[in-house]
Amino acid sequence: MNDKLAVMGLIVGSALVGIMGLPSHPAEAQVAVGNVAEPGAPVTSESESSSEPSGVESPASVPMPEGFASYSYNGLFSVGLPSDWQVTEQTASPQLTATSTSSAATAVRTEITWFDIPPKEIVPQAIQTIQTNGYSVVRYEAANIDGTTALRIWVADLPEALPNALMTYIGYEQTTAVITSYYGAPDPAVDDLLDIIHQSFQRTPAGE
Numbered sequence: 001m002n003d004k005l006a007v008m009g010l011i012v013g014s015a016l017v018g019i020m021g022l023p024s025h026p027a028e029a030q031v032a033v034g035n036v037a038e039p040g041a042p043v044t045s046e047s048e049s050s051s052e053p054s055g056v057e058s059p060a061s062v063p064m065p066e067g068f069a070s071y072s073y074n075g076l077f078s079v080g081l082p083s084d085w086q087v088t089e090q091t092a093s094p095q096l097t098a099t100s101t102s103s104a105a106t107a108v109r110t111e112i113t114w115f116d117i118p119p120k121e122i123v124p125q126a127i128q129t130i131q132t133n134g135y136s137v138v139r140y141e142a143a144n145i146d147g148t149t150a151l152r153i154w155v156a157d158l159p160e161a162l163p164n165a166l167m168t169y170i171g172y173e174q175t176t177a178v179i180t181s182y183y184g185a186p187d188p189a190v191d192d193l194l195d196i197i198h199q200s201f202q203r204t205p206a207g208e
Contacts, residue, residue, distance in 0.1 A: 065196060071096065072204070076114050077177060080200030082193075094180075106190050107162060110181040110197055119171025122178065123151060126169060130155060138164075145170050146202045158182070168198045177201060 064070055069083040073096050081087060087098045094111035115122055130137060130153070138154040150170040158165055162182035170177040179201060181194045 064200070068196065068200075070200070071098075073112070073114075075204055077112070077201060077203045079112060079179070079197065079202075081110070081197060106184045106187055108181060108183045108190065108193065109162060110179065110194075112201075113178045113180075115176045115178065116174070117176055118174050119169060119176045122176040123169050123171070126153070126167065126178075143168070143199075145199055148172065150198075152198070166194050166198065168201075170201060172203065175203075177203065 064080045067083055068080045070078050070080050071087055072078040073089060076095075079096070081098045082100070084101050085098045086101075087096065089096055093113040093115075095114055096112040098110045100106075100108040135158060136156040138156050140151065140153045143150045143152050145168070148171060150168050153167045153169075154165070155167065156164050160182060162184055164183050164186060166179075166181045166183075168179040170179070179198050181197065183190050183194070
């Protein structure tokens with residue numbers, strides 16, 4: 001797995017240079033990140049005033065497939081989610097959490113965290129965390145989301161009830177959005193569902 005992570009570090013360094021702010025030199029692509037905050041750390045406040053989102057579709061949102069609705073969070077971002085999912089918000093990270101219904105064939109939980117930290121710090125830290133925890137990297141790729149290059153990483157063997165996850169890192173100049181979807185057994189239908197959710201992400205003009 002270490003070899004796969006090393007190769008991923010090189011790919012991240014070359015494919016996302018100039019777009020996500022990562023260094024172009026292969027050796028620099030695997031930097032030590034020191035005291036950089038880990039994904040999942042609170043961004044703005046430690047208070048957790050949970051509330052139900054409005055679920056109102058944003059005029060600038062990506063057109064949603066049937067059965068989906070666009071949810072906005074605090075003037076920062078919007079995302080498309082199945083309209084029957086339970087969605088909650090809070091000021092601490094993850095700022096938005098969406099959970100599939102109990103009748104779903106495969107359970108899914110999606111968490112979205114907005115960091116006031118540039119991607120050149122978030123992404124290397126994420127790769128280091130995966131390596132430290134010994135998670136299995138299934139695959140990884142670059143994707144175009146919200147007009148910018150994002151990094152997708154599929155991992156397995158997580159110590160959770162939902163042991164698989166798709167993690168998407170969407171980088172802007174000084175901020176980073178992280179979408180993590182946890183799920184049970186891999187399934188093509190789940191892959192399609194997560195693709196719709198992750199591709200639908202958009203920051204709002206006030207989010208940068």
